[in-house]
Amino acid sequence: MTLLQHEALVDALSETDFDKRLVVTPLLEDEQVGEASIDLRLGTEFLLLRRTLQAGVDVGDPNFQVQVDDLYDKIVVPIGEGMWLHPQQFALGATFEFVRLPPTLGAYVLGRSSWGRLGLLVATAVMVQPGFAGSLTLELVNEGESPVQLYPGLTIAQLAVHSLHAQTKFIKSDPTYRAPTGPQAARLAKEQHALEKISKLGDSLARV
Amino acid sequence: MRRINYDVMGLHEVSPWVESARGSKLALGLVYFVDELVSAVLKAPADVVMTPSGTYMYSTIHKPFEDPLTNLGVTYPATVIPIIVSYPVHEPESLFLHLIIAHELGHSAIAEHNLDQEVYGRDPDPTATRDTLNLAVAEYVSHEGGTPAAARGRLRVILRNWLTELICDGLAAGFLGPSYLFTAAAFGAPFHGPEPSETHPPLTLRTHLLIEQLTSWGWSSLIESAVPETHAWILDTSTRPQQAGHRTYFLRLEEAIRRLSTAIEDVVSTHLGAELFRPDAHAPNADELSALLERDILPAQLLDRSAAPRRSIILAGWVHAFAKHGDEPVSLASIVGDRDQQRFLTKALEMSVVLERWTTL
Numbered sequence: 001m002t003l004l005q006h007e008a009l010v011d012a013l014s015e016t017d018f019d020k021r022l023v024v025t026p027l028l029e030d031e032q033v034g035e036a037s038i039d040l041r042l043g044t045e046f047l048l049l050r051r052t053l054q055a056g057v058d059v060g061d062p063n064f065q066v067q068v069d070d071l072y073d074k075i076v077v078p079i080g081e082g083m084w085l086h087p088q089q090f091a092l093g094a095t096f097e098f099v100r101l102p103p104t105l106g107a108y109v110l111g112r113s114s115w116g117r118l119g120l121l122v123a124t125a126v127m128v129q130p131g132f133a134g135s136l137t138l139e140l141v142n143e144g145e146s147p148v149q150l151y152p153g154l155t156i157a158q159l160a161v162h163s164l165h166a167q168t169k170f171i172k173s174d175p176t177y178r179a180p181t182g183p184q185a186a187r188l189a190k191e192q193h194a195l196e197k198i199s200k201l202g203d204s205l206a207r208v
Numbered sequence: 209m210r211r212i213n214y215d216v217m218g219l220h221e222v223s224p225w226v227e228s229a230r231g232s233k234l235a236l237g238l239v240y241f242v243d244e245l246v247s248a249v250l251k252a253p254a255d256v257v258m259t260p261s262g263t264y265m266y267s268t269i270h271k272p273f274e275d276p277l278t279n280l281g282v283t284y285p286a287t288v289i290p291i292i293v294s295y296p297v298h299e300p301e302s303l304f305l306h307l308i309i310a311h312e313l314g315h316s317a318i319a320e321h322n323l324d325q326e327v328y329g330r331d332p333d334p335t336a337t338r339d340t341l342n343l344a345v346a347e348y349v350s351h352e353g354g355t356p357a358a359a360r361g362r363l364r365v366i367l368r369n370w371l372t373e374l375i376c377d378g379l380a381a382g383f384l385g386p387s388y389l390f391t392a393a394a395f396g397a398p399f400h401g402p403e404p405s406e407t408h409p410p411l412t413l414r415t416h417l418l419i420e421q422l423t424s425w426g427w428s429s430l431i432e433s434a435v436p437e438t439h440a441w442i443l444d445t446s447t448r449p450q451q452a453g454h455r456t457y458f459l460r461l462e463e464a465i466r467r468l469s470t471a472i473e474d475v476v477s478t479h480l481g482a483e484l485f486r487p488d489a490h491a492p493n494a495d496e497l498s499a500l501l502e503r504d505i506l507p508a509q510l511l512d513r514s515a516a517p518r519r520s521i522i523l524a525g526w527v528h529a530f531a532k533h534g535d536e537p538v539s540l541a542s543i544v545g546d547r548d549q550q551r552f553l554t555k556a557l558e559m560s561v562v563l564e565r566w567t568t569l
Contacts (some may be wrong), residue, residue: 018499026509026563044236044558078236079562098506098559121508133504153562179504180549181555 004105004161005036007146012105012161022161023100023133033157038169039155040109041096043135044079045182047072059188068186073122085120085142092183093138096153100133103168107161109136115156119144122157134180148197223455225272225292228259235551237558241518242293242309244561248483249313252320254289258309261294261451264329265395268293268312270319285472290315295342299541303550303557304526304543307391310383312457314376321558322477324368337464341367344460351454362463367461370409371472374465381418385485386431387522389418404458410450414461419446421473426487434527441537490520499522506552508559515564518557525553 006014010024011034024038032039050073071093077083085091091143101107106129111122121141128136138157143149150156219284232239239258248256253317261267269401272333274284293312299305316463331337341363381388396411404410421440422428429440452458479486493510497520500507507521533539 014511018503018505023505026559027508027513027561028566043556076236092331094560096562098555100505100509111451179552181506181552 001165002163003036005032009033009161020102022040022102022105024050026160037160038157040148040153040157040159042152042154042156043094043096044077045153046075046091046093046154047082048075048187059191064192072185074079077152079153082151084147085140086143087142089142090131091140093186094135094183098135101128103130104164105161106130106164106196110160112156112158112160118148120148133184189200224256225258229257232258235554237554238306240561241557244518245310245313248383250317251290251309253287254291256291256293258293258295260300262297262408264314265296266294266308267376271317276392281553291326294334302544302549303552303554304391305395307384308386311376311379314379317379318365318372318375323479324371325469326475327371330474331468333467341463344457346459361454363377363457366406367464369407370461370465372417373408374472377414377418378421381421382480382484384519385523386422386427387526388525389422390428390444392418394544411449412446412448415442415446417469419543420469424473430487435530437535438537439458485519490523493517493520494524497521498528501528506556508556509563515560516561521553521556521560
């Protein structure tokens with residue numbers, strides 16, 4: 001596993017074979033490709049958390065997905081406008097760029113330190129799997145003491161891309177998030193199935 | 209009192225417009241694309257408010273309240289034209305259906321540029337048109353009663369209504385190419401029979417003229433090769449006779465319109481000018497856009513880093529959708545119902561516009 005440096009990133013972005021190309025689109029400026037990462041901009045769509053009348057969110061509830069979807073309000077902030085993120089506020093945003101990794105590459109999304117120094121956390125689920133295609137959802141949290149104005153179009157994160165030991169043939173044909181173009185609310189269907197199995201395991205252990 | 213009541217009812221209609229003007233529920237890609245449509249089709253600055261409607265499918269109000277406000281001495285906007293476009297309340301994300309907005313803006317283009325008068329002015333055989341209308345007047349009086357003068361007035365209104373719709377179709381097809389044909393087929397087929405009405409020409413005639421225009425502009429080979437089955441069905445639809453029933457005067461109006469078809473095409477081509485969408489503008493990007501769509505890659509930026517042209521994104525999107533859902537007429541419904549793909553394409557439109565503007569800074 002090797003971190004791709006500037007020249008390798010440029011080559012990967014310019015690859016003429018679509019199936020091998022690293023896609024970061026639209027790339028507004030060549031300068032976004034740095035020494036060993038690609039700067040990513042903030043997109044225009046956000047999901048804001050809101051308080052509901054429900055007791056909470058329980059992945060074991062059959063209506064879990066309804067509960068989760070009910071947690072968010074979608075807003076669109078056009079380029080040229082801004083959105084305040086208040087202290088301790090959590091919002092889902094997405095990268096302006098649509099990213100697609102070939103099966104030979106993996107990546108990590110990292111917040112830019114300049115924003116981090118204001119208390120803004122940008123991403124918590126940082127690993128991007130080979131074969132992923134879509135805008136990357138950003139978990140935005142203001143851990144600072146002052147509201148921070150977020151402007152779509154500004155660079156907010158960076159993508160560190162690395163090669164794999166070998167090309168993986170294991171690319172999920174039905175990924176959890178398929179070619180998203182905006183922030184995606186949590187999808188924990190797999191975990192719900194796992195919980196059913198764990199419950200059965202619990203039952204069988206209780207009888208022992 | 210009746211007048212006041214009428215005006216108050218009209219003002220109630222404004223409420224959803226105000227709400228829509230404050231914040232559109234439509235995706236940014238569509239909002240940007242409507243700006244592009246205004247520039248190309250209307251060719252004048254306009255403030256378009258798109259508002260969801262449960263009453264109308266798609267409709268346009270050009271310069272709302274111009275007369276009452278002017279009568280009250282209120283200065284009406286002179287430089288930016290206010291236009292209200294309604295879209296179906298349940299279809300905010302249907303990019304493919306929203307292409308009808310190009311047709312709707314055509315109504316404003318006709319009002320601003322007198323395109324219908326231009327078509328009449330280019331009638332290749334005014335004598336024949338007059339004779340045909342005379343026949344229609346006689347048939348109207350025979351079936352509906354009334355005086356010939358009243359019948360002539362009524363038929364002129366119907367002819368103008370039909371001509372207006374057909375010019376709007378022509379403007380939309382001229383700007384959007386085959387994408388508008390597919391949209392018109394998807395929108396028109398489920399809701400309209402071949403029967404004409406006093407406000408809208410028969411679907412068969414509309415389809416016939418669209419095919420004729422697109423063929424003239426060089427699109428037939430792309431349509432035939434991309435969707436041969438659907439193309440055959442659309443062709444078949446366009447050759448069916450209208451079901452005028454006892455209202456045979458509708459057949460005469462169709463005769464008159466068919467005689468004006470070349471004039472419609474000429475007026476549309478002249479009006480759109482360089483904005484007329486031609487196959488040679490789409491061909492250089494078609495394969496790359498198709499390859500991107502096949503791989504679920506947002507088709508916003510081409511390999512040379514330029515912004516993908518919006519009309520090509522939409523047309524490639526239609527062709528890709530047929531490949532995904534099958535080349536058959538019934539797929540029109542499933543394609544329009546594929547919200548995920550249309551959201552995807554709308555996002556590509558947004559990104560393409562942003563990229564294009566960025567490079568001009």
